Amino acid sequence: MPTYAVTGATGRLGRLVIEQLLASGVPATEIAAIVRSPEKAADLAARGVEIREATYDDPSMLPGAVAGVRRLLLISGDTPGQRLAQHTAVIDAATLAGVERLIYTSILKADTTTNPLAPEHRATEEVLAASGLTHTVLRNSWYIENYTDQLPQYLRTGTILGATGGSRISAATRADYAEAAVSALTRPADGDAVYELGGTAFTFDELAEAVTEVTGSTVVHRDLSTAELASTLENVGLDAGTAGFVAALDHSIALGELATDSDDLSRLLGRPSTPLRDAIRAVRA
Numbered sequence: 001m002p003t004y005a006v007t008g009a010t011g012r013l014g015r016l017v018i019e020q021l022l023a024s025g026v027p028a029t030e031i032a033a034i035v036r037s038p039e040k041a042a043d044l045a046a047r048g049v050e051i052r053e054a055t056y057d058d059p060s061m062l063p064g065a066v067a068g069v070r071r072l073l074l075i076s077g078d079t080p081g082q083r084l085a086q087h088t089a090v091i092d093a094a095t096l097a098g099v100e101r102l103i104y105t106s107i108l109k110a111d112t113t114t115n116p117l118a119p120e121h122r123a124t125e126e127v128l129a130a131s132g133l134t135h136t137v138l139r140n141s142w143y144i145e146n147y148t149d150q151l152p153q154y155l156r157t158g159t160i161l162g163a164t165g166g167s168r169i170s171a172a173t174r175a176d177y178a179e180a181a182v183s184a185l186t187r188p189a190d191g192d193a194v195y196e197l198g199g200t201a202f203t204f205d206e207l208a209e210a211v212t213e214v215t216g217s218t219v220v221h222r223d224l225s226t227a228e229l230a231s232t233l234e235n236v237g238l239d240a241g242t243a244g245f246v247a248a249l250d251h252s253i254a255l256g257e258l259a260t261d262s263d264d265l266s267r268l269l270g271r272p273s274t275p276l277r278d279a280i281r282a283v284r285a
């Protein structure tokens with residue numbers, strides 16, 4: 001039976017976690033990838049990782065997916081509105097199966113933030129606490145990739161639009177969060193833990209400076225009000241609900257809710273987190 005199992009293993013974070021587990025020396029036979037589409041995991045199967053098919057939406061598939069697993073990484077689902085039921089189903093299956101430790105990817109400051117994505121994370125943390133499972137909560141701030149994925153648009157328009165009011169954001173790369181998850185999975189058990197994970201904080205002005213410096217193309221940051229950002233996004237084709245949602249995410253940044261001075265990420269990594277400029281350079285390469 002594999003020691004470790006990772007849900008969402010064909011997703012971007014899950015794939016990085018499996019790669020880094022393997023790179024850290026964990027044998028492939030000790031790893032189970034829990035996936036809803038096994039055909040997407042053929043490359044992992046070819047390397048000896050055990051593929052277990054399950055969707056969060058069908059609780060009957062979950063006991064088999066977690067059977068015999070000692071340490072389970074539950075990567076949060078990607079469908080807001082359904083996630084609490086999905087995560088609860090996994091936690092219930094893990095509890096019944098006697099999983100030794102469950103690690104869950106939450107959001108920074110889950111217990112206090114007004115971020116519209118947070119209520120399902122907060123509720124999942126509560127289910128986890130009530131389950132009696134030994135657990136580790138990885139409260140991840142934003143991925144740097146949320147910004148570097150927009151590099152072509154920044155360069156085309158010369159502008160980074162936002163409504164963050166000059167506040168900082170402790171974004172870190174997916175690869176760093178994956179490595180931190182591997183550290184949490186593989187370290188000796190020490191009871192329940194909550195980590196507030198974020199990289200070196202930057203403002204959108206500093207993001208624009210970094211993009212300009214790395215690419216050699218001048219990009220400036222334009223700070224709007226939340227309402228202005230929502231209407232600008234609607235003008236470029238987003239529906240009102242999505243535009244308002246995106247603007248609300250920036251409002252949460254403006255409130256400082258995605259910034260942290262915690263050094264939990266670098267402590268789990270055993271090194272400083274990847275600098276913003278290196279992440280931009282990696283995309284350019």
Ligand SMILES: NC(=O)c1ccc[n+]([C@@H]2O[C@H](COP(=O)([O-])OP(=O)(O)OC[C@H]3O[C@@H](n4cnc5c(N)ncnc54)[C@H](OP(=O)(O)O)[C@@H]3O)[C@@H](O)[C@H]2O)c1
Pocket residue numbers: 007008009010011012013014035036037040054055056057075076077078079086105140141142143146
């Ligand atoms: N901190 C941030 O900035 C940030 C940004 C985006 C997302 N997130 C959160 O972090 C999670 C991981 O990020 P990511 O970049 O790896 O996202 P991703 O690439 O979209 O991966 C999501 C994974 O969840 C799996 N999944 C979705 N619904 C499922 C279901 N019903 N049953 C089983 N598996 C299901 C997907 O399966 P398939 O491979 O079959 O599609 C995929 O493997 C996201 O799901 C989201 O909760 C955080």
